[in-house]
Amino acid sequence: MNLAGNTVLITGGGSGIGWAMAERFLKAGSDVIICGRRVEKLQEAQQQYPHLRTHACDLADEADRVALFEWVKREVPQLNVLVNNAGIQRRMHLANDEHAQDWSGHRQEIATNFDAPIHLATLFIPLLREQPNAAIINVSSGLAFAPAAFAPVYSATKAALHSFTLSLRHQLAQTGIQVIEIVPPAVNTDLGGAGLHTWGAPLNDFADSIMQRVAAGELEVGYGTSETRRNASRQELDEFFNQMNK
Numbered sequence: 306m307n308l309a310g311n312t313v314l315i316t317g318g319g320s321g322i323g324w325a326m327a328e329r330f331l332k333a334g335s336d337v338i339i340c341g342r343r344v345e346k347l348q349e350a351q352q353q354y355p356h357l358r359t360h361a362c363d364l365a366d367e368a369d370r371v372a373l374f375e376w377v378k379r380e381v382p383q384l385n386v387l388v389n390n391a392g393i394q395r396r397m398h399l400a401n402d403e404h405a406q407d408w409s410g411h412r413q414e415i416a417t418n419f420d421a422p423i424h425l426a427t428l429f430i431p432l433l434r435e436q437p438n439a440a441i442i443n444v445s446s447g448l449a450f451a452p453a454a455f456a457p458v459y460s461a462t463k464a465a466l467h468s469f470t471l472s473l474r475h476q477l478a479q480t481g482i483q484v485i486e487i488v489p490p491a492v493n494t495d496l497g498g499a500g501l502h503t504w505g506a507p508l509n510d511f512a513d514s515i516m517q518r519v520a521a522g523e524l525e526v527g528y529g530t531s532e533t534r535r536n537a538s539r540q541e542l543d544e545f546f547n548q549m550n551k
């Protein structure tokens with residue numbers, strides 16, 4: 306896809322991977338809208354790029370997702386790219402951890418990582434199919450292919466999002482809406498809490514690479530270990546799982 310001349314909505318665009326993608330779309334000459342829960346993050350971003358649009362919302366909340374769609378339809382009906390990037394990661398041991406009993410926490414993780422991309426895709430498809438060069442970009446994870454046992458619900462939501470993305474791409478093939486999947490490996494962001502991913506790939510290197518490949522027309526884009534994993538055999542994935550979860 307051409308990175309210039311789009312109107313792009315990036316969920317969770319106020320930090321991390323979403324913000325890195327936002328900056329690259331902006332610098333390429335696209336209009337960008339970012340959304341997230343923390344108003345101060347959205348305001349900080351807008352100070353750097355005054356023409357950036359922002360919308361505060363909690364995507365775990367169904368009514369907020371509908372309100373976001375209605376706002377976009379009213380304010381930026383020319384939107385042609387939806388980036389489902391927002392996500393949370395909760396680490397827990399299912400047998401030994403009090404988090405495991407926290408069903409509302411599980412629900413929030415599932416709603417943010419999986420309900421929201423499905424709901425937003427279905428809300429936005431009618432709007433997007435009116436636009437030339439339309440795309441839906443889903444941000445999954447290398448953990449979609451081999452789960453990290455320390456983040457069991459998170460890994461399952463990402464596997465589900467990968468599966469959904471394949472079906473979505475197939476079903477939208479005749480509509481003109483491209484469906485792209487970004488498959489990050491561990492990247493140095495605040496995912497799961499500050500300091501948990503400092504060992505991950507440098508954010509700018511990762512973002513430069515994936516955006517170049519999206520611009521070149523690739524539809525499923527990994528980086529480093531996630532690139533290896535998305536191409537791995539079942540046996541290689543089992544070996545990777547055993548090594549990662551020692």
Ligand SMILES: NC(=O)c1ccc[n+]([C@@H]2O[C@H](COP(=O)([O-])OP(=O)(O)OC[C@H]3O[C@@H](n4cnc5c(N)ncnc54)[C@H](OP(=O)(O)O)[C@@H]3O)[C@@H](O)[C@H]2O)c1
Nearest residue numbers: 317321322341342343363364365391392446491492494496
């Ligand atoms: N970093 C990694 O190692 C890694 C690896 C694989 C996949 N990913 C995926 O990459 C995506 C971006 O994560 P990141 O690494 O950039 O972490 P991040 O900096 O924590 O970004 C997550 C973003 O999602 C937003 N968000 C979370 N819950 C939300 C909700 N209920 N409603 C609206 N926005 C919400 C957050 O904003 P607010 O808190 O302000 O709402 C934040 O801007 C996620 O889908 C993540 O699963 C990351």
